[in-house]
Amino acid sequence: MARLEPVSFIPHRSTLDLGRILWTPVSHGRVINALPQIFWAGGSPWREANLWLMEQAVRRDVDIKTVNAKATSLHAYANWLEKSESKWWDFPVRKEDRCLVRYRGALLDARDSSEIAPSTATQRMRVVVNFYRWLKATRLLSPEWPLWEERTVGIHLTNPFGFERTLTVTTTDLSIPNRARPGERLEDGLLPVSADDRNRILTFAREHASEELFLLLTAGFFTGMRLQTLADLRIETLTSAVPDPADPKLYRLAVGPGASPPVATKFGVSGQIWITESLLAELLDYAYGQRRLLREAKASGNNKNLLFLTRFGNPYAQRGSDKSIAINVEMHNFKKSAVRNGIATMRYFRFHQTRCTFATELASLAISIAGGIHAVAVIKDALLHKNESTALKYIKFIEKTPIKKELANSFTRAFLGITSGIEETLDA
16 A cells, blocks of 8 residues: 655755756755655655645645645545556546546545545545646646546625625536535544443453553543644643642643643644543553653653653654554554454544543533533533534534434334234234
8 A cells, every 4th residue: 555654855956066966955945844745555656746745835825734634635546546556647538447537436435335524535536636737737747638627616605794706616527525424423523432332442442452542542532632632742741730620639731832831732722621630640650650661762852751652752643643653553453353352333433532422421411510501611611622613513412312312212112012013913
């Protein structure tokens, strides 16, 4: 499979000196510490894609997170190319045989089988089309046949004052409409696991996973922290925890760019995370234990105070990123082992479901004590949501749960009544 790896990029300028080409660093050039680059399974780089990503990254008006998102979409396309044994420049006479048309079909199949979200299918196709637009503009690709058919679409917009205007956009016949799946969805389109399944997962993780993965899952389930925040926790973050005024057994961890030391959060939101006294003590025991100290000895200066380090002394994730190759690899093996041992919930489990589970448990407790209106504020504060609308999703999810339970019970009673009546008739 193709690989997506970050590299340190320093802009250089070429000069010709006595028939030799010399490369010198560009003064005041923008150094990119984690430029995403794609490599084929054989180890060779995808030069055209990497050049496009580099041109995106050096622009001052483009955030590196945006470039990483585009690189992830191109990486998925590269994997499909290798799996289907296709070439990215393959545009034969028959439209059905062209690589982009076939890739669109693969994305639709993956979307319809719930392998990827509708928004993911839309995003991946959009990024790939934009990449090919750049290839055509730079003349790195000049196919004999058109890559797609373009059409102009008018979008009607109304401003707050009631004035209407039409925005004209150009689209292609390859675009995939973003049709959301029906049904209940929380953050990132995921659903929580039950409290019983949560306990089974953690019990199994304590015995069959690494200590780091167990603690990451535990912290996710009982604090609601995102992976990017957990991977960036510092020892000083734990030692600086302060008791909550409402209960001395509940502590608060300062996170975000405004904390000291700073801890990565989504959208750069600063705030405080709730953590129980027992979980805080367990994390501190690990922080000063022999296992972590050996990893700290291998870490570089900036990473030595990270709570979670790989066995090579590296961070589990790049700062500010919610993706971790190290955790993904271990989670993949852990999920397979858990499913073999009868924990069916782990088959499609995602780490972010730990956050959803914490939020729903908190929402249920808050509603039972203070009602839905106050529960929104509690959830928004505990999970550092940027908008109250995200917290409101959990309230609606919890309020619908009793209806679903009663409906299931009612249907079950009706079904049992029908089957028992049929059995009595047959016996007679």
